[in-house]
Amino acid sequence: MPRDEKFGVLLVTGAQTHQENYARALAADPRGRLIALADEPNVAPRRRELNERLARELNVPHIARLDDALGRDDVHVVSVCAEPDRRGPIIVACARAKKHLYLDKSLAPRLADADAIVAAVRESRVHSHMFSFITQPWARRAKGVVDSGGLGDLVALHADIHFAKGRAGTAKLGSPRREQFPPDPLTFQRTEAKREMDNTGVYGVSLVRWLAGRDVRSVFCETANYFFAEHQQAGAEDFGLLVLSLDGGLTATVSSGRIGWTGHPAGGTSRVIVVGTKGTRVFDANRPRVEMYNDQPPWTPPPVNPADPMGFWTSTQQEVHTMPKLAWQPLAAAASDAGYFFDCLAADRDSEMNAAAAAATTEVLLAGYKSAATGDLVSLPLARA
Amino acid sequence: MNYFDQLRRSVLETIKAGRVGQPVFVRFLVASDANRETQTPLLARLVQTAGEWLGAPPRRLYATVSPLPAGASVSVRFENGATALVSTATPGHAGPTIDVIVLGNHGAVYHDGFAVAAESAATVVDGHEDPALRAAIEATMRSMKPHVLPGKEAP
Numbered sequence: 437m438p439r440d441e442k443f444g445v446l447l448v449t450g451a452q453t454h455q456e457n458y459a460r461a462l463a464a465d466p467r468g469r470l471i472a473l474a475d476e477p478n479v480a481p482r483r484r485e486l487n488e489r490l491a492r493e494l495n496v497p498h499i500a501r502l503d504d505a506l507g508r509d510d511v512h513v514v515s516v517c518a519e520p521d522r523r524g525p526i527i528v529a530c531a532r533a534k535k536h537l538y539l540d541k542s543l544a545p546r547l548a549d550a551d552a553i554v555a556a557v558r559e560s561r562v563h564s565h566m567f568s569f570i571t572q573p574w575a576r577r578a579k580g581v582v583d584s585g586g587l588g589d590l591v592a593l594h595a596d597i598h599f600a601k602g603r604a605g606t607a608k609l610g611s612p613r614r615e616q617f618p619p620d621p622l623t624f625q626r627t628e629a630k631r632e633m634d635n636t637g638v639y640g641v642s643l644v645r646w647l648a649g650r651d652v653r654s655v656f657c658e659t660a661n662y663f664f665a666e667h668q669q670a671g672a673e674d675f676g677l678l679v680l681s682l683d684g685g686l687t688a689t690v691s692s693g694r695i696g697w698t699g700h701p702a703g704g705t706s707r708v709i710v711v712g713t714k715g716t717r718v719f720d721a722n723r724p725r726v727e728m729y730n731d732q733p734p735w736t737p738p739p740v741n742p743a744d745p746m747g748f749w750t751s752t753q754q755e756v757h758t759m760p761k762l763a764w765q766p767l768a769a770a771a772s773d774a775g776y777f778f779d780c781l782a783a784d785r786d787s788e789m790n791a792a793a794a795a796a797t798t799e800v801l802l803a804g805y806k807s808a809a810t811g812d813l814v815s816l817p818l819a820r821a
Numbered sequence: 822m823n824y825f826d827q828l829r830r831s832v833l834e835t836i837k838a839g840r841v842g843q844p845v846f847v848r849f850l851v852a853s854d855a856n857r858e859t860q861t862p863l864l865a866r867l868v869q870t871a872g873e874w875l876g877a878p879p880r881r882l883y884a885t886v887s888p889l890p891a892g893a894s895v896s897v898r899f900e901n902g903a904t905a906l907v908s909t910a911t912p913g914h915a916g917p918t919i920d921v922i923v924l925g926n927h928g929a930v931y932h933d934g935f936a937v938a939a940e941s942a943a944t945v946v947d948g949h950e951d952p953a954l955r956a957a958i959e960a961t962m963r964s965m966k967p968h969v970l971p972g973k974e975a976p
Contacts, residue, residue: 591892605927609843612902656883658904662845663926677906679896687885689894689906691848699929711910716852718935
């Protein structure tokens, strides 16, 4: 813990990224204090404008050169939300500057980036944490049951992560998607589309690995374009499914994707089914819950915001007055992922979703793209260049 | 008509009425008392039912099976590009369970199997499983590799 008992947080990259949420969560914790917002000096004018916008909203200085910000002694933690194709070298630079790392998901779109991040974190002996679902109450309940042996020996895990956002029904259906490997890093996040097997699948794969406490040995994957013309035109899948074989004969399946605003009464399915020799249980972000039905106007999808047609970001959803879905209210409040990371820092212990775990998840996802491109089972580890 | 048949028909009617658009993905989990003998026919029955809902025959299968009973999964790509994940599992704490998600391009169908107790696997397997499908599932389980069924177009 620093002397003033607060961790100074540098934000890398601003508006229209998940930094909109992470920054506020980090600032809301009594152990966190926002210091500044910075980025690489050569970012596009639009990115710089968005960075300056979030800095203004958060009332922190904008520093144009990341290196200058990393030189500050009052920065202890860096929250990195740069676009996926820029992420790797930025995270490495932050680690080498001896800053702890709060990382957006997924870790990086290139295996070489993921490896470099793991090496830099290890050499610099900093703590790291990637945002995931493992800090949420339903996932912690699942972990408790798995670790207690209450379901006997673990046989299988089945995760479903579906985001109910975006205006669906525009994709051209009828033929399988042709996947490419390696995937183009620039296709992981565009204004109109993200690669959803990665973007939502990262939650399922990281959850499965964490629950099992075992490594993935082989991957079979299908990617698809089921919902959005935007994804199809951008060369990005909107859906994917994975079949994983883990050490010890354990199997896992993951379905993930963006399914459209009207596909779920809440924000979408986020759940894992745990199969043991003594029984099967489901752990779900929306269970247990209360359900409410009343005479207020029913929920309707928001108009499309051209700046963010898929509803990725909080600010752009607010611009089109997106209504909250209120019919389902889970009993357990969402936990603060940022708070979990501060717990780790305060105790000088590593996160259960550190850079190494995040990189292992990235390798599974990249193996998924390879499998989807070839139609074959892919063994891990992947070959390094 | 048993519980599985009611569920099968209900989902099919919802799809045929156009209430979820074109169905594109099925997640099917049956937590039951299936054993090594009944597991493959059960998986075949579930894949057939998913195909009925998705409106196309299966083209590519990949299965994993655990060394323990009742822990198998099959990934299926259908001729029209739709997909399914079909799994068997040990019974839930409330007894056997059939859990279903069907995603359409304009909506979704959910059957919350963990909220109800269902029937044993014997009532799902009715002896009408496609022998070619059963053989394909057995082939992918044996080889531990994807298996392609004959069809109109390359998968």
